[in-house]
Amino acid sequence: MDKDGSSQARPPHVLVFPIPLQGHINSMIKLSELLALAAFRITFLNSDLNHERLVKLTDMATHFAKYPGFEFKTITDGLPLDHPRTGNWFMEKYVEVIEPEMKRNLREMLLSISPPVDCIIGDGFLGFVLEVARELGIPVICFRTSSPHGFWVYYSFPDIIRAGELPIKGSEDMDRLITSVPGMETYLRCRDLPSFCRAPDIEDPIIKLVVKETRRSTQANALILNTTEELDGPILSQIRTKCPNVYALGPINAQINTRLKAKHRELQDHFSNALWKEDESCISWLDQQPNRSVIYVSFGSITTMSRDKLVEVWYGLVNSKAKFLLVVRPNFMTGEDGEGDDDVVRELMEKTKDRGYTVH
Ligand SMILES: *[C@@H]1O[C@H](CO)[C@@H](O)[C@H](O)[C@H]1NC(C)=O
């Protein structure tokens, strides 16, 4: 890409394409705002369903209307609109339905969009974007929304297995060091690995998919990570041995605020990009708590949990003696008593109502 853009008659047109999940939309919409502030023309590509929800529940469309050339476009995620999309639906349906459908639709859209797209910033997890971009001769940058450390561990997963350091056996010491990830030899412990890497079965299709997509994203023209050299320098150097053009653009939220301030705009132009209706009833409760006294507990948009595990988490919170704010999403609990989510949570919270608050 032309770095200063001065030789171009029109601003570069960038297509930003997140995975259709809340956490990825959060990060990629912020990156889009950062680029819009730098006068890029942005097309933000969302799934039909998520776009519909955002339009209904948030002020996002109005917020971005102030950036010239900022557009939302939609694509199907391959599932019918009324599919319940509960639990880990994305990973479970990815290979079979979501990837081929999105790939076909992305290609079609890129062929018809005007002005043509100069560069795609694809979610680092969506490897098929690379294939489509290559075929159409469009440069592609991957934005990996997770931390560089996480990224590097996923990348190194096959090496950890080759070194015989995984899988973790049943009764093992979770403090055991994993020494086969370059740059992390002295501090990465079994307990630091995400739960799916701790699975006894290393042939698990979800692990395979995460590793495959992580490896693939280093073949992009560049990789964007939400961090700084100061924070993650040593790991960024490791990642650069696989993908030389790594841009540490973070912290993205602070970058946006600095630029907005420089433009003498209000700092308070926060917009919501929540896919669920926000439960703001906790605000007055939080206002009554001392600064830095509340533990925030949330499990993201796809994790589900059994009743027993939730009770364990609750014991941990009780033993911490701290106040806590717990988010229990609809469809969060699994098992036959999944229907009784509310009862279980209400029962637990009743016992700690002086210290904890739940939002849904
Ligand atoms: C960037 O990383 C920081 C620190 O982890 C996090 O608080 C922030 O939400 C992230 N921002 C984006 C846009 O991903």
Ligand SMILES: *[C@@H]1O[C@H](CO)[C@@H](O)[C@H](O)[C@H]1NC(C)=O
């Ligand atoms: C709590 O934090 C807010 C915001 O940073 C600050 O204005 C306020 O003075 C703090 N209150 C106390 C008691 O420290």
